[in-house]
Amino acid sequence: MATQLTERRKAEKRQTLVEFKDLQTIFETEAGTIRAVNGVSFQIREGETVCIVGESGSGKSVTALSLMRLISPPGKIVGGEIFFDGKDVLKLSEREMRHLRGNQVGMIFQEPMTSLNPVLTVGEQIMEPLMEHRLMTKSEARKQAIGLIEQVGIPRAAEIVDAYPHELSGGMRQRIMIAIALSCDPKLLIADEPTTALDVTIQAQILDLLRKLKEERNMALMLITHDLGVVAEMADYVIVMYGGRIVEEGYVLDIFRNPRHPYTEGLIKAKPVIGRRTERLYTIPGQVPNPINLPNHCYFADRCPYVMPACLERYPETTVDERGHKTACFRCAEGAER
Amino acid sequence: MFQYIIRRLMESVPTIIGASIVIFLAFSLAPGDVITANYTGGMNLTEERKAELRELYGLNKPLPERYGLWMGHVLQGDFGQSYLYNKPVTDVIKTFVWNSFLLSATVLVLQWMLALVIGVFSAVRQYSLFDSLVTVLVFVAMSLPSFFLGLLLLKLFAVDYRIFPLGGMTSTGVDYQGLQHILDVAYHMALPVLTLTLLSIGGTTRYFRMTMLEVVRQDYIRTARAKGLKERVVIFKHALRNALLPLITLFALELPGLFAGAIITERIFNWPGIGRVTLDGLYQRDYPLMMGFTLIIAFLTILANILADVLYGVADPRVRHR
C-alpha cells in the first residue's frame, strides 16, 4: 500500500497534458443519432500511460479520434472541450490542428494491414511527417527514417526503408506505424488497440517496444484496449467506458484490487487467471446496449447483478473516494460495501 | 514481366482467330455484295457478267477456302482491295485513320483531365451542391444519344449562330499553310471534340468519383491525416494514387478507340475520318474495307486488354513484386 501511494504522489506532481471536459461526439445515421461519446471527462498527465478499456462500441476509439479531430461525417463533436498543452483543441484552426497531428500527438491504429498506404514505400511514409513538421530535406528525412526503423526494432533498416507495406508482416507493419507516429517526438502517443490484430507472441513484443520507447522519450501514452491483460501490464491509470460514458476510473492497482463498478468487476472476473481453474469462465450476461436508443437510466442496469430500483430511474452521478477513485454507480454513491 | 506478356499474347491467339471467323462469317453471310450494291441500278448486267465479276473478286469459292485465302493475305499484311476507293484497304485506312486519331486523342486528353478534376472534387465534397449537380449531369451525359447531341450543337453553333463551321476538316477554297492550317483544323475540330467529350466524360467522371469515394474511406487515408499532412497532399498523393490504379485498366481499354473513329459523330460533322469511311463502305457494300477495319480494331482491343493488365502490374506494387 505504501509503494502505491508514493507512486501516486509522483504522478500527481506531473503536469496535466490532456484534459477532456464533458466531450460529446455523435453520429447522425439514418436510423437515429448515436451518442458515441456522451459527456466524457478525464486527464492525461505528462509521461503517464492511461488505458481506456471497454467493449467495442463503448466510444473509446471515438474519444481518441475526437482529440485528433479525425471524426469524419456523419460523426461530429457537438460539445465539450479538449485541452492539449493548455490549448482547446476544438478551437484550433485547421492549420494549427495539422501542426498538432503527427507532430505533438502521434497515433497508431488497430489494423496494421490496412493503415499503411499500399502504393508508397514505408520510407516515404515515415519521411512525410518529418518533411512536413520538421522541415527536413528529403535526404535528411530518409536518414532519420532509417534511424527510426532501427529504433522500432526492425533489422536491415536500410533495405526495409524502400519496401512496400505488403512485403512486410503484420508485426513489422505495426512497428512501421509506430515509427511514423514517433517520427516527430510527440508528447502524446495514442495507440488504438495496437495489438488486437496481431499474433499473441508479436503482441508482447509490440507492447514491450511501446513501453521502452515511452520511457526513453518521457512521452504520455493513451492506450485503447479491450484486453485487461494489456491494461495490467501497461497502465498507470485506467478509464473504463460503457455506452459512451466513463463508468469508472482510477489508478491501475485500485481498479484491479478494488473494482467498484459492477461492469469493471465483470470484466475482471471474465479474465482467466493462471492457477485458478474454475468450472467455466465467467461472462457478463446480456448484450451491449443499442447505441441509438440509450435508456435514461444506468445503461448497465439490465445486465447488472446488483440492480436496484434507483438504477432503472436515472443515470447515477459520479462519486469520488478519498483515493481519487471515481465511479458512476448508485452502490458507491450510497457507500454500500460488498 | 516479359515472359508474362509473351504468355498473354499466346493465349490471345485463339481469341483473335475466333474474332476473325465471326467477322468473316458476318460479312460473307450478308446477302448483298459489291456487285448487287453497285451494278444493279442503271447498268443491266447479265447473269454471266455478274458471275464473271464474282469470279474476279473470288466471291464464288466455298466459305472455308475464302476464309483461308483472306486470312492468308491478312497475315501478310494484305487486307485486300477496297472496292469503293479502288485502293488497298490498308492504304484507305492509313489515309483516314490519322484524322480520326487527331480527333479521338484530343477528346481522350480532355475527357480524362476534366473527369479527374470533376470526379475528385465531387468525391471530396460528397453531398455538396457541386456533388449533386455533378451526379445529375453525369447521368445526362451518359444518356445522351451521340447523334442528337451532335445535331443540337451543330444546329446551335453552326446554323443559328455561325460561330463554327458546318463540317469538314479544313475550309474549302483556301490553302492555308503552317500555323494558319493548324488553326483552321482546330476551328473545324471544335464542335466534334465538344460533342465527343460531352459524351464520354460522364462515365469517366463517375468512375473517378466512385473510386475516390471508396479510397478516402480507407484506413491509410486516416493515417495520412493523423500525420498532419496537408489536405491537398492527402487527396492528391495518398488518395488519388490509389484511385488511379483501377482506372488504368479503363484507360488502356479506351486506347483502341483512338483508331476506331467515331462513326456517327464523324458523319454528322462530315469529318474525313475512318468512322465515316467505314459507314460509306458499308452503304456501298465494300466488305473488304469493313472486314479489314473491324478485324484491326478487334485485334487492338485484345492487345489493349493485355496492355491494361501489364500497366496495372507496373503501377501497383502489390502486383509488381509478385
Add this chain to the structure above:
Amino acid sequence: MTIATESKVRAVKRKADSPWKSAWRRFIRNPMAIAALTMLTVIVLFSFVGPFFSPYKDARITVKNANQPPSAEHWLGTDNLGRDVVLRLMQAGQISLLVGLMATGVILLLGGTIGLVSGFYGGWVDSIFMRFADIMFAIPTLPILITFGAILSDLKFPPDRRIYLVMLIIGLISWMGLSRLVRSQVLSLKEQEFMLAAEALGLRDRRKLFAHLLPNIIPIMIVSGTLGVAGAILLESALSFLGLGVIPPTPSWGQMLSAANNMVDFSKRPWLWIPPGVMILITVVSINVIGDALRDAFDPKMKR
C-alpha cells in the same frame, strides 16, 4: 470506427426485414429514383395511352398540311406527310420502348443462361462460353451493329417485322457483360455454405440451379436489365438514325430523328427532330437513374 458503427446499425435494422423489403424501402427513399420513376411512368402513359386522346388519326395523311410549324392545332407541328408530330412521337415511343424491352429480354435470356451454365458447370463448357464472350467483346459494337442492319436491308424484310430482328440483333451483341456478371456471382455463391449443403443433400443439378442460385442472381438481372433497356434504346435509335434499324412507315424516336439527315429539315424544321431526341434523352436518363438506384438498393455496401 465510423464504418463499423454504421454497419452495426444496419445489421440491427436488417434483422427486421426480408432483403427484398429493405431493398424496396431503400429504393423509395431515394428522391432521384422517385423522380425518375415518375418521369418514366409519364413517358409510358404518353406513348401507350396518349394516342387515344389525340384528335388526329395516323391514317390521315394530308399533304397540304405538311411541314407546318408548331401551332395551337399541332403542338409540335406536322411532318412532311402532314402527320401530327405529337401523335407520331407517341407511336414512335411504343416502338422504341418495346424494342428496348424485348432486346433486354434477349440479353437477359442469353447472358443469364450462358453465365449461369458457365459458372455452374465450369470446365470446358465455361472455357468455350467465356472465350466466345471474349471474342464478342473484342469486336467493335457499332460497326458490327450497322453491318447487321445493312444485312437486314438486303434481306428485304417487311418493315413491320423488321423491328423484331432489330431487337434480336441488339440482344445478340450485348449479352456478354451480363453473362460475366452472372458467372462470377454463381462462382462466389457456389463457395458458400448453403450450396455445399445442397451438394451434400444430393439435390439434382436443376433443382440446385433454380432453387438456390436463381434467387441470388435475380437482383443482378434486375439491375442489369434496367440499365440494359437504356442501352438498347440508345442502340436502336442510333441504328434507326442511320436508316439501318426501324424504317418507315414504322416510327421510332431514332427513325424520326433521321429527318435531320435532310439539310432543310435539319436547319429549318427543328420540331421534326428535336422532340424525339428529347424523348430519348429523358427516357434513357430516367431508366439509368432507376437502374442505379436499384443497384444501391440491392447492395447498400456499394452505395457511394
